[in-house]
Amino acid sequence: MDTLSNLADGFVIALTWQNIGLALLGCFLGTVMGALPGLGPSNGVAILIPLAFTLGLGATPSLILLTSVYYGAMYGGRISSILLNIPGDEPAMMTCLDGYPMAKKGMAGEALSLSGISSFVGAFFATWGLILLAPQLVKIALLFGPAEYFALFALAFMTLGGVSSLNQAKSAFAAALGLGLAMIGVDSQTGVPRFTFGEVHLYDGLDFLVAIVGLFALSEVFIFLENRHGEASGKGKSIVIGRLTPPMSMLKACTPTMLRSSFVGFLAGVLPGAGASLGSFLAYSLEKRLVDKDGTFGKGDPRGVAAPEAGNNAAAGGALVPMLALGVPGSGTTAVLLAVLLSLNITPGPLLFSNNPDVVWGLIAALFIANFMLLALNIPMVGIFTRLLLVPPRVLMPIVAMVSFVGIYGISGSSFDLLVMIGFGILGWVLRKFDIPLVPIILGTLLGNAMENNLRRAITIDNGDWWTLIDSPLSIGLWIVAVIGFILPVIFARKVKSGMQRADAEGSTKD
Amino acid sequence: MFNVTRLTLAAMIVGASALTVTAQGFTPENPECIAPANPGGGWDFTCRQVGKTMQDQGLIEKTMQVVNLAGGGGGVAFAQVVNKRNDDNDLIIAASAATSTRLAQGAYPGNNMNEVRWLASIGADYGVIAVAADSEIADLPGLLDVMKNDPTSISVAGGSAVGGWDHLKVLIAASAYGIEDVRSVKYIAFDGGGEAVTQLLAGSVQAFTGDVSEAKGFVESGDIRVIAVLAPERLDGEFADFPTAREQGVDAIGANWRGFYAPGGMSDEAYAGWVEKIAALYASDEWKEVMAANGMAPLDLQGAAFEEFVAASVAKIETISREIGIIQ
Numbered sequence: 001m002d003t004l005s006n007l008a009d010g011f012v013i014a015l016t017w018q019n020i021g022l023a024l025l026g027c028f029l030g031t032v033m034g035a036l037p038g039l040g041p042s043n044g045v046a047i048l049i050p051l052a053f054t055l056g057l058g059a060t061p062s063l064i065l066l067t068s069v070y071y072g073a074m075y076g077g078r079i080s081s082i083l084l085n086i087p088g089d090e091p092a093m094m095t096c097l098d099g100y101p102m103a104k105k106g107m108a109g110e111a112l113s114l115s116g117i118s119s120f121v122g123a124f125f126a127t128w129g130l131i132l133l134a135p136q137l138v139k140i141a142l143l144f145g146p147a148e149y150f151a152l153f154a155l156a157f158m159t160l161g162g163v164s165s166l167n168q169a170k171s172a173f174a175a176a177l178g179l180g181l182a183m184i185g186v187d188s189q190t191g192v193p194r195f196t197f198g199e200v201h202l203y204d205g206l207d208f209l210v211a212i213v214g215l216f217a218l219s220e221v222f223i224f225l226e227n228r229h230g231e232a233s234g235k236g237k238s239i240v241i242g243r244l245t246p247p248m249s250m251l252k253a254c255t256p257t258m259l260r261s262s263f264v265g266f267l268a269g270v271l272p273g274a275g276a277s278l279g280s281f282l283a284y285s286l287e288k289r290l291v292d293k294d295g296t297f298g299k300g301d302p303r304g305v306a307a308p309e310a311g312n313n314a315a316a317g318g319a320l321v322p323m324l325a326l327g328v329p330g331s332g333t334t335a336v337l338l339a340v341l342l343s344l345n346i347t348p349g350p351l352l353f354s355n356n357p358d359v360v361w362g363l364i365a366a367l368f369i370a371n372f373m374l375l376a377l378n379i380p381m382v383g384i385f386t387r388l389l390l391v392p393p394r395v396l397m398p399i400v401a402m403v404s405f406v407g408i409y410g411i412s413g414s415s416f417d418l419l420v421m422i423g424f425g426i427l428g429w430v431l432r433k434f435d436i437p438l439v440p441i442i443l444g445t446l447l448g449n450a451m452e453n454n455l456r457r458a459i460t461i462d463n464g465d466w467w468t469l470i471d472s473p474l475s476i477g478l479w480i481v482a483v484i485g486f487i488l489p490v491i492f493a494r495k496v497k498s499g500m501q502r503a504d505a506e507g508s509t510k511d
Numbered sequence: 512m513f514n515v516t517r518l519t520l521a522a523m524i525v526g527a528s529a530l531t532v533t534a535q536g537f538t539p540e541n542p543e544c545i546a547p548a549n550p551g552g553g554w555d556f557t558c559r560q561v562g563k564t565m566q567d568q569g570l571i572e573k574t575m576q577v578v579n580l581a582g583g584g585g586g587v588a589f590a591q592v593v594n595k596r597n598d599d600n601d602l603i604i605a606a607s608a609a610t611s612t613r614l615a616q617g618a619y620p621g622n623n624m625n626e627v628r629w630l631a632s633i634g635a636d637y638g639v640i641a642v643a644a645d646s647e648i649a650d651l652p653g654l655l656d657v658m659k660n661d662p663t664s665i666s667v668a669g670g671s672a673v674g675g676w677d678h679l680k681v682l683i684a685a686s687a688y689g690i691e692d693v694r695s696v697k698y699i700a701f702d703g704g705g706e707a708v709t710q711l712l713a714g715s716v717q718a719f720t721g722d723v724s725e726a727k728g729f730v731e732s733g734d735i736r737v738i739a740v741l742a743p744e745r746l747d748g749e750f751a752d753f754p755t756a757r758e759q760g761v762d763a764i765g766a767n768w769r770g771f772y773a774p775g776g777m778s779d780e781a782y783a784g785w786v787e788k789i790a791a792l793y794a795s796d797e798w799k800e801v802m803a804a805n806g807m808a809p810l811d812l813q814g815a816a817f818e819e820f821v822a823a824s825v826a827k828i829e830t831i832s833r834e835i836g837i838i839q
Contacts, residue, residue: 046550046579049559054574145715146699186584188700191674191837200590200620203583272706327728328705335703336550339559342805349728413580414587450702457699461666461715 003131010361013060014369022057022065023366027373030072035080036403037217040089040209041073041316042332043411049340059344059359064366066340067320070333071123071370074276074316075378078115078309083108083388086217086400090208090446091276091312093439094284096216098297098304105300108386109244114302115309116378117251118258120371122310125262126269126317127367130324134353137270137318138325144271146457147469151478152271153451156278159285159485160440170436178444181206182452189456201416208446210408210417214424215431215438217404222429224397244382246302254306257287265311269318275331276315277446283311289485317367324348324360537784539601542575544771546605547588549581552703554605557769561605561633561789564797570788585610586619593626598776603630603785608676608767611821615828616674616838624825628782629818630771631789634802635810636722638680638741638765639753640667643711644734651739651759654718655688662695668716670704670725674837677704679828680741680765681720682835684756687763693835711735722767723750723806741765746808768810768824770817786814 013019026048033044045066052062077092082099095115102111129137144152160175184195185205196202261283268279287307288297297304319331327349329335341348346356353360388396408421428438455469462468470476542565544558555577562575580588585606592604604627614624640651648654658665669677678700682693690696699716701707704725711719712734719726719735723746729735731749740746740753741763756763773785790813792798802809812820832838 042550049550050574050577141709142713145710145713186672188672188702191672198620200583200586203586203618204581272709322709326705326709328709329703332549335552339550339552339556342556342560347728347804350732350734351728411579412582413578414582414591453700453702457701457715460697460699463663 006357006361007131007365009358010363010365011368013358013362014064014365019061019064019366020369022061023068023370023373026065026068027072027370027377030069030074031076031079031374031377033069034073034076034078034092035088036407037080037086037088037213037400039073039407039411040077040332041070042336043209044069044073045333045336045340049336052340059341059346059356060362060366062340062344063337063359063363064370066337067363067367068370068373070337071313071316071367072374073333074123074313075116075119075374077312078119078305079112079385082111082115082305083385084217084220084396084400086220087212090212090442091280091308091315093212093277093442094280094308094312095305097284097308097439098299098301101298101300102302102305103389107300107302108389109382110246110250110302111305112382112385113244113379114246114250114254115305116375116382117246118254118261118306118309119313119378120375121258122262122265122313122315123317123367123371123374125259126266126314127364127371129266129314130317130320130367131364134321134325137321138350140267141271141322141326141328143472143474145472146454146461147471148475148478149271149454150451150458150469151475151482152278153447153454155478155482155485156281156285156443156447157451158482159282159289160443167435170434171440174431174436174438174440175444178441178446179448180444181211181441182445182448185449188453189460199416201414205449206420206445207412207417208442209411210421211424211445212442213404213408214421215428215441217400218421218425219428219432219438221397221401221404222425223432224393226429228394244386245379250302254303257291257303257306258310260290261287261307261310262314265314266318268311269315269331270321272322272326272328276312276319277443279315279318280308280312281443284308285485289488320367324352324363325350327352537600537780538572539781539784540573541601542571542573543578543599543602544575544605545578545580545588545592545602547580547582547585547610550579553607553609553769554585555579557605557607557633557771560801561771561792564795564801565788565792567797568792568795570791584613584618586613586622589619589622589627592772592774593622597774598778599774600777600781602777603771603773605769606772607769608824609671610772611824612674612676612679612828615825616832624821625775627772627775628777629821630773630782630785631793631813631817632768632770632810632820633789633793633798634807635766635768636724636806637746637808638677638767639719639721639723639726639737640681640684640739640741640756641708641711641719641721641726641730641735641737642717643714644736646717646736648717648738650754651684651756651761652688654738655685655690655761658685658696659688659690662697665718666697666699666716667718667720668699668701668707668710669720670701670707672700673698674832674835675700676765676767677707677720679831680763681718682831683765684739684741684761684763686831686834687756687761708735723753723808727806739763742808746806748803750806766808766810768820769807770812783814789813 033039077088078095080086080088081092081095082103085100087093099111186193186203264283265279284307319334322328323334329338546555546558548554558577565571642648667681671677678698685693704721710716737753739756
């Protein structure tokens with residue numbers, strides 16, 4: 001009851017014309033930033049901090065503006081994933097897997113609307129989770145020591161097989177390549193630079209955004225250049241947009257997926273070391289294991305769009321739990337939000353809920369408002385977004401190239417990053433030629449460092465005793481799930497092999 | 512409320528800028544602050560907080576533009592300033608003990624501290640060593656005793672990489688206590704102080720080394736206990752309860768200073784102008800509040816005095832790093 005009256009107070013704080021205006025502005029800017037490759041939620045928020053300060057906004061309005069941008073960017077990331085096969089930011093990567101094939105089948109409008117609705121469901125439940133469970137959830141985060149985190153990352157890698165390619169060996173190769181790339185940079189456990197060749201730009205490792213934009217966006221441009229005289233220029237006209245809203249039957253079929261994915265994504269968000277990318281990945285691979293009876297995932301299955309979108313938006317809400325309750329950022333974006341809180345003289349941490357209830361509840365109310373606004377904003381705009389498909393590639397591709405270069409240079413201000421991006425573009429082009437999926441590369445780069453560091457932390461803490469990895473019930477549980485997730489498909493592989501081979505002929509280029 | 516704030520702000524800027532122009536003769540046209548890390552870290556905080564407060568005080572006319580130039584633990588920004596923006600009068604760069612640590616360890620390849628001009632400090636964050644609230648360890652000598660007798664039984668978590676400032680702080684304390692082979696101290700590097708504290712709460716590690724500001728929230732909530740602050744004397748206000756290492760017989764001091772450097776080719780006029788502005792900021796009541804809220808301790812050094820301080824800090828860290836074998 002207390003919670004509800006607090007929430008009502010929060011709505012009183014949040015529902016002023018100024019705050020609603022800020023939320024609307026934030027949602028709109030966030031969606032645009034999320035959709036542009038290169039600009040993700042964390043940069044989007046960072047870019048708008050000066051605006052909040054210049055306007056002289058107080059703590060609550062600033063947070064409302066910035067969290068609206070955050071939620072907006074999480075919504076927006078899916079747009080370019082679905083329409084162009086270029087993820088707008090890291091967590092939207094998984095949405096490419098089924099979103100782009102859906103768009104190719106002429107279901108772009110449905111995919112966009114469905115993903116908008118899934119995003120809403122994920123964010124909605126995550127916000128309720130934040131309200132009702134924040135204090136309890138902190139205890140879950142405290143169950144995870146280095147050994148448990150290592151088990152969690154191992155789980156992610158062991159269920160990777162088959163997620164993005166029908167050819168397991170190619171998937172494994174891509175993941176290993178990603179893990180290798182993750183090793184670049186100064187090793188935090190010894191302070192020794194690895195594979196940096198004395199180049200100071202590489203000391204902090206590769207920037208995931210640079211890698212993503214290079215691998216996905218630039219390689220797309222290269223493929224276009226290569227096919228310029230052939231089919232590519234003519235292909236634009238044959239695209240069918242189809243209906244704009246998903247039929248009820250599709251929504252109904254996706255509902256259990258959305259609910260399960262929201263739960264998984266939220267949990268991943270709550271763990272400070274995991275984050276939204278892991279959330280959307282685990283949501284997708286869980287759904288694939290659970291409901292993909294006919295092997296339609298990866299070929300434009302609506303559930304494959306609903307799962308990662310619900311997952312990553314729920315993770316965005318979940319990541320606010322450790323930020324507010326522990327002062328520990330669960331993702332890059334919450335790290336930025338944390339800095340904003342600090343510069344507004346608010347200390348997040350165990351006492352925030354009792355010391356600054358107006359800030360916390362105003363923020364939570366604003367999350368609800370932003371969420372409804374985003375849904376209202378996104379569904380009618382699907383029609384506009386899908387027009388993008390009618391733009392002929394010879395116009396679109398130069399724009400993609402320009403946005404990629406400007407975006408990456410705008411964030412880092414370093415021409416070295418542009419060279420790295422071009423390098424990844426060429427790598428992506430070569431890998432596409434070999435039908436090697438790109439998603440596991442990014443996952444390997446994204447999760448590889450955290451996985452390695454946690455393994456070494458765990459081993460160092462226990463003085464070199466490897467048994468520490470299976471020392472707690474939680475890590476044993478995670479390992480069991482990981483092993484089952486790894487072995488089951490191998491056992492069942494024979495059963496569905498015929499089906500797979502049939503699909504292999506047509507469908508292995510969908511990365 | 513929104514309009515009133517804006518108006519006062521505008522009035523303050525107009526009023527104060529008239530003053531500053533006559534008083535100092537130098538006002539940066541497009542003030543810019545490079546935070547040599549991604550948004551969200553300490554350097555980013557330094558730039559943004561100082562930029563905001565300076566604007567509130569009317570010390571600068573335009574909003575301070577904060578540029579995040581991450582890479583190489585600040586090395587990318589350092590190299591960029593030295594090579595490309597050496598005579599920029601509008602530019603300042605956030606720095607801290609981490610900067611002097613890396614300079615001392617030669618981690619900015621080909622660069623040294625004399626290539627830039629050191630402006631001023633804006634405060635210091637003294638190091639703390641903490642244990643979980645229910646830990647059996649009562650005080651700093653108690654912790655160091657266990658570490659001396661059985662180094663494998665204590666894991667110390669910190670937010671910096673091995674060889675970084677959080678690591679060095681605990682080594683300074685250990686060597687002051689007479690632990691000869693400081694390399695036996697088991698240090699576990701986490702991604703930031705917040706994650707390290709969380710692991711202390713989770714019971715994965717036995718002790719935490721970090722800054723006052725990182726420990727603050729958890730001390731208030733009663734989750735962790737600070738057994739030593741590495742300051743010359745006790746801190747003010749709510750932090751006065753923390754015992755210093757010195758009063759427990761361990762002569763260790765570790766301050767993470769925060770401040771700014773400027774390009775080496777900055778004109779003397781601009782240098783003096785910036786030094787004066789940061790001094791004015793430091794003296795303001797608003798900044799005192801920021802420092803109090805973030806657990807920062809006084810460190811009031813400008814111009815030549817600050818330059819000397821950084822040089823001394825670099826020399827000292829070089830000695831420790833050599834002792835523990837991080838540099839040869």
